[in-house]
Amino acid sequence: MPELAEVEYFRRQWDGGLGHCITRVSLHGQRRIFRGVDLPLLVKVLTGSKLLRSEARGKQMLFRYSKSAWLGLHLGMTGSLRTEHASFTPGKHDHLVIHQALRTLVFTDPRQFGRVQFHHGKSEPEWWCSLPPALDSADFTITALCAFLLRHRRLSIKAALLLQQGFPGIGNWMADEILWRAKLDPKTPAGELNGQIPALLWRTIRFVSRGAMKHVSPSFSDPPKSWLFNQRWKRDGVCPFHGTPLKREIVGGRTTAWCPRCQVKHGQRSVRARPAKNQPVPIATGKQR
DNA sequence: CATCTTGTTACGTT
DNA sequence: AAACGTAACAAGAT
Secondary structure, three states: OOOHHHHHHHHHOOHHHOOOEEEEEEEOOOOHHHOOOOHHHHHHHHOOOEEEEEEEEOOEEEEEEOOOEEEEEEOOOOOEEEEEEOOOOOOOOEEEEEEEOOEEEEEEOOOOOOEEEEEEOOOOOHHHHOOOOOOOOOOOOHHHHHHHHHHOOOOEHHHHHOOOOOOOOOOHHHHHHHHHHOOEOOOOEHHHOOOOHHHHHHHHHHHHHHHHHHHOOOOOOOOOOOOHHHOOOOOOOEOOOOOOEOEEEEEOOEEEEEOOOOOEOHHHHHHOOOOOOOOOOOOOOOOOO
16 A cells, blocks of 8 residues: 555654653564564563654654664555554554553554564664655755666666665556656656656656645545546546546556556657647646645 | 455566 | 566455
């Protein structure tokens, strides 16, 4: 489920526990969620420590505790965070359960593609420091985008957008939303995007990222009706602009939905008929916030 | 019963 | 040496 904005939503679900001590930690330690974790150390240090703050970067989350404890969480495909009452009893897939006096913080993940990491040290764990620049940061530049596209020039742009090293937080629905708004065929090799296209792609990434954070993060609401998001899961989904049935195909290893009329390869763009005069054109301008 | 899934990663190939 | 394509991971929904 979770991409950029959903991860941010789930991070906030533990906010009620900020400033409060952990009285007990219960976990399903043999699950793959905990691969590589020093469990005895996690339990020993976390118990009695206080949750101080948390942050999300792309799909990664980091929770800072007193006693030099750091908890890294990744939600995988089906992970989620929530808060339960103090007397909550963990269920089958509640792999990490952090008890406080007034509430219980729960990490659930049925498929266990997610991950828990634990770090005991004065400063942030190394893996956190070496994460790529956030999409809304000053370091995510058109130049950096071009360099990344060049490095992966033989990959389809759809597959490239899913690489977290270049686009932290983008997942399957965001990638499709971006390509639809930028009018790019998902199968276009990344290396064929040139001229004004990288700048357009950059603006669209910013627009979709900010839009997702604005619409989804506060309450897990869906984006506006005008977004491809609302069509792409439907069997008979259509382009929000002119109702053309969407195409569905595996691209870059993932199910991809796109509008065959709007989204064409760069080289074919000039040959295609233009949209009717009164049709709105969904180009992100980057001026929105 | 078969097929699908909003994510990564190990592994073999190019 | 990098980049690339694919199977695998696990469980629930349709």
